[in-house]
Amino acid sequence: MITPMPVTRRYVGDWPRIGIRPAIDGRRNGVRESLEGQTMGLARAAAQFLSANLRYPDGSPVECVVPADCIGGVVEAARAAELFRDQGVGLSITVTPCWCYGSETMDMDPLTPKAVWGFNGTERPGAVYLAAVLAAHAQKGLPAFGIYGRDVQDAGDADIPADVQEKLLRFARAGLAAAIMRGKSYLSLGGVSMGIAGAIVDQGFFERYLGMRVESVDMSEISRRIEEGIFDPAEFDRAHRWVRANCREGRDRNTPEQTRSREQKDRDWQTVVTMFLIARDLLVGNPRLAEIGFGEEAMGHNAIAGGFQGQRQWTDHSPNGDFMEAFLNTSFDWDGIRAPYVFATENDSLNGAAMLFGYLLTNTAQVFADVRTYWSPEAVKRVTGVELEGRAAGGVIHLINSGAASLDAAGGLSRDGAPAMKPFWEIGEAEAAASLAATTWYPAVTGYFRGGGFSSQFVSPGGMPVTMGRINLVHGVGPVLQLAEGWTVDLPDRVHETLNARTDPTWPTQWFAPRLSGSGAFRDVYSMMSAWGANHCAMSYGHIGEDLVALAAVLRIPVNMHNLPEDRLFRPNVWMSLGTADPEGADFRACAVLGPLYGRR
Numbered sequence: 001m002i003t004p005m006p007v008t009r010r011y012v013g014d015w016p017r018i019g020i021r022p023a024i025d026g027r028r029n030g031v032r033e034s035l036e037g038q039t040m041g042l043a044r045a046a047a048q049f050l051s052a053n054l055r056y057p058d059g060s061p062v063e064c065v066v067p068a069d070c071i072g073g074v075v076e077a078a079r080a081a082e083l084f085r086d087q088g089v090g091l092s093i094t095v096t097p098c099w100c101y102g103s104e105t106m107d108m109d110p111l112t113p114k115a116v117w118g119f120n121g122t123e124r125p126g127a128v129y130l131a132a133v134l135a136a137h138a139q140k141g142l143p144a145f146g147i148y149g150r151d152v153q154d155a156g157d158a159d160i161p162a163d164v165q166e167k168l169l170r171f172a173r174a175g176l177a178a179a180i181m182r183g184k185s186y187l188s189l190g191g192v193s194m195g196i197a198g199a200i201v202d203q204g205f206f207e208r209y210l211g212m213r214v215e216s217v218d219m220s221e222i223s224r225r226i227e228e229g230i231f232d233p234a235e236f237d238r239a240h241r242w243v244r245a246n247c248r249e250g251r252d253r254n255t256p257e258q259t260r261s262r263e264q265k266d267r268d269w270q271t272v273v274t275m276f277l278i279a280r281d282l283l284v285g286n287p288r289l290a291e292i293g294f295g296e297e298a299m300g301h302n303a304i305a306g307g308f309q310g311q312r313q314w315t316d317h318s319p320n321g322d323f324m325e326a327f328l329n330t331s332f333d334w335d336g337i338r339a340p341y342v343f344a345t346e347n348d349s350l351n352g353a354a355m356l357f358g359y360l361l362t363n364t365a366q367v368f369a370d371v372r373t374y375w376s377p378e379a380v381k382r383v384t385g386v387e388l389e390g391r392a393a394g395g396v397i398h399l400i401n402s403g404a405a406s407l408d409a410a411g412g413l414s415r416d417g418a419p420a421m422k423p424f425w426e427i428g429e430a431e432a433a434a435s436l437a438a439t440t441w442y443p444a445v446t447g448y449f450r451g452g453g454f455s456s457q458f459v460s461p462g463g464m465p466v467t468m469g470r471i472n473l474v475h476g477v478g479p480v481l482q483l484a485e486g487w488t489v490d491l492p493d494r495v496h497e498t499l500n501a502r503t504d505p506t507w508p509t510q511w512f513a514p515r516l517s518g519s520g521a522f523r524d525v526y527s528m529m530s531a532w533g534a535n536h537c538a539m540s541y542g543h544i545g546e547d548l549v550a551l552a553a554v555l556r557i558p559v560n561m562h563n564l565p566e567d568r569l570f571r572p573n574v575w576m577s578l579g580t581a582d583p584e585g586a587d588f589r590a591c592a593v594l595g596p597l598y599g600r601r
Contacts, residue, residue: 010284010339012302015056016090016179018064018172019112020047021080023096023105023129026072035098039070041158042095042119049160050172057339057363059425062176065089074104081109090179093117093147093168094133097126097155102133108142111182111211111597113175113554115145117164121153134573141594143572145171145550170570174550177360178597180304182211187283187301190219190309190347197473198348198534199309205479208596209555210353215301219314222278230297231277232288235335239273242334250442250457253506258446265443268452272323276333279308279324283341305356307344311448319453320444321345325404326456329355331365331424332407332432339424340365345404351536354469354481358540361547363423367460367539368404369510371397371468374529375499384495391462391513392489395525398499398511399468399539402448402455405508409539410438410458419461421541442506459500460510462490467540468512469548471557472533477588478596481552482533482561484522485543486514510539515563522563531561546570556591559584 022043025031047064054062065087067080071094084092092107097119107114114137118130130148137144147168149161160168186206192199206212225231252259260268281289285300308314310321327333328343342359344352345368355366376395377388388395408421412435415422444453468484489511491499500509514528521531546568552559553571569583571590578593579586 011184011304013183014088015058015060015063016176017088018047018050018062018176019080019084019087019089019092020064020066021092021094021107022066022070023094023100024070024072025098025100026104032070032072036070038097038155039095040066042097045158045160046093046095046117046168049165050168053169054172054176055363055423055425057180057360059339059363059423062172071100071105073101077105077108081107090182091172091175093171095119096129097121098129099125100129100133102129103136106133106136106142108140110142113171113178114142115147115168115171115175117147117168119153120149120151121155121157137572138574138577143553143574143590143594145570146573147171167570170547170550173361173547174554177357177551178211178554180360181356184304185213185215185301186349186352187303187306188214188216188347188349189222189279189282189306190314193309193311193346193348196346196348196535198350198536199307199346201347201349202473205473206349206353208599209479209557211598212304215303217282217301219309221282222275223318225278225297226271226274230289230294231274231281232286232292235288236274236277239277239334240270243269243273246436247441248437248439249454250440250506252443254443254446260443260446260452264452268319268454271319272453275319275321275324276327279306279328279343280341282306283343305342305344305352307347307349307352309347311346315449315451315453318451320402320449320451320455322402322444322453322455323441325368326407329365329368329404329406330408331427332435337424337427337429337432339363340406340408342366343404344368345401348536350471350473350534351538354471354538357548357551358467358469358538358544361544361551362540362542364421364541365406365408367399367406367409367510368401369399369537369539370401370535371529371532371537372400372503373398374526376526380495380499384498386492386495388491390489391487392491392511394513394516396489396491396511396513397525397529398503398509399537400503400507400509401536402504402507405456407435407439407456407458409460409508409510410435411461412436412438419464421464445504445506448504455506456508457506458508459496460488460508462488462511464488464541465543466510466512467542467544467548468514468537469540470532470534470537477558479557480533480560481548481557482531482559483545483548484514484528484561485545485563486512489513512539517563521561533561553587553590555597556594558588558591
């Protein structure tokens with residue numbers, strides 16, 4: 001039985017709110033008075049729209065703060081800023097139907113992501129204010145997203161046009177993601193796994209670009225907590241019984257001489273369940289530990305994301321982290337349906353950051369995967385005799401990794417009859433059970449994992465719109481983001497089995513086909529694979545490329561590879577001052593000039 005869990009607070013502090021700033025022409029004796037109702041109505045409409053359409057990661061509606069008075073000058077701007085500080089506002093949207101005094105009414109907080117919506121109406125020049133205040137933002141190095149409806153509205157029109165709605169939501173999702181990350185931690189459990197560069201955790205990146213801190217804990221802490229019993233014994237008993245009843249163990253594919261005994265495997269199940277409890281407690285704490293005498297350990301690390309080194313110093317002698325990683329990233333466990341965690345295998349912190357971006361933009365579980373192999377149509381036909389068709393006709397990329405693929409991707413969830421991944425509050429009990437039923441837990445291949453353990457295995461169904469993302473650090477540049485929108489695809493069973501057998505068939509698989517443009521990195525599937533900057537990716541459900549681009553701009557991280565048309569790019573208007581004919585180059589120049597959101601270079 002899987003039921004929704006009650007919402008509990010995981011992190012220190014409240015969720016950030018959106019501040020709506022109603023800007024107005026400050027001239028009294030008729031001008032301001034004639035605009036008060038329309039301006040405040042516009043602000044309240046924006047607040048109601050955003051609260052109705054956005055949720056925090058715990059499922060609660062996003063909250064907006066609207067000042068009691070319009071902002072006609074610097075005193076009212078200061079009062080709004082003070083209100084926003086008191087109310088925990090993390091991003092602001094200035095709205096107006098009219099001319100206002102730009103530099104006197106603008107949001108001057110350098111750490112607050114900003115947007116300005118200038119009402120497109122001819123009676124009053126809201127668009128003129130928009131242009132003026134965006135110029136002030138650019139001049140002062142305080143980038144703001146400009147929102148301007150395509151079609152002229154009548155002065156009394158209270159509706160928010162569809163194109164304005166889209167930009168309000170896109171900015172708000174990006175701004176909220178940035179604000180939620182701020183002040184949280186990335187928990188590094190262990191060090192560098194197998195020389196993977198992303199596991200060389202760069203504290204400066206997290207601090208200056210994401211506003212986060214890095215907490216480092218040696219993997220020996222897991223051993224200590226296992227040996228000293230620093231976990232909730234009642235939850236362990238409940239979890240272990242549930243796992244043995246619901247997690248189907250697959251056939252052992254090891255050779256007889258490398259096969260672990262039944263007694264060893266039973267101990268491994270106990271260990272991997274305990275590892276999950278300990279890793280979760282390290283991430284976010286657990287008040288039960290204080291009740292049983294471990295007050296310090298009960299605190300956790302206020303970590304919104306984390307990663308586990310595992311290989312090889314842990315996995316050469318202890319069960320691997322695959323179970324721990326998979327269930328942390330999944331939207332349910334023995335206590336019911338709940339928000340997933342964000343947890344990277346092999347401590348690839350840069351992939352963990354990309355997973356965090358995708359999670360905060362969608363409130364949906366993420367898939368961590370190796371970008372393992374490009375299979376060309378010719379190669380597939382040569383080894384299977386089958387010609388690929390449909391979206392797979394140009395070839396496919398095999399995404400596969402032993403660890404942190406969420407069980408949400410196993411095919412048990414659906415929306416409108418199609419396979420999907422979705423926020424935990426939309427997941428039904430039967431869907432969670434179907435995800436478990438679609439997953440087999442194979443004893444670890446001991447050539448990879450000498451200490452044993454269990455790896456999840458499933459094949460994600462085709463037809464899901466997904467976005468691959470990845471952050472890389474480049475010497476002399478800093479972080480760059482790359483993304484690829486596309487789809488999971490189904491391969492004929494015989495083709496899948498033949499191709500999958502060439503790697504490790506005990507691991508979860510996604511077959512990915514990107515949307516191609518015919519040029520650059522997306523000239524064909526091979527070009528996309530060749531241009532990918534590392535061995536890992538984060539996979540998010542949905543085509544969320546435009547939201548990732550907006551978030552990257554908020555954080556001042558340039559995007560070096562994407563397959564979005566130009567009309568889907570939404571960045572602060574100052575980007576256009578650095579080149580309209582070359583948006584990618586302008587993005588790099590803007591990020592270099594402005595520097596990281598939380599600290600200049």
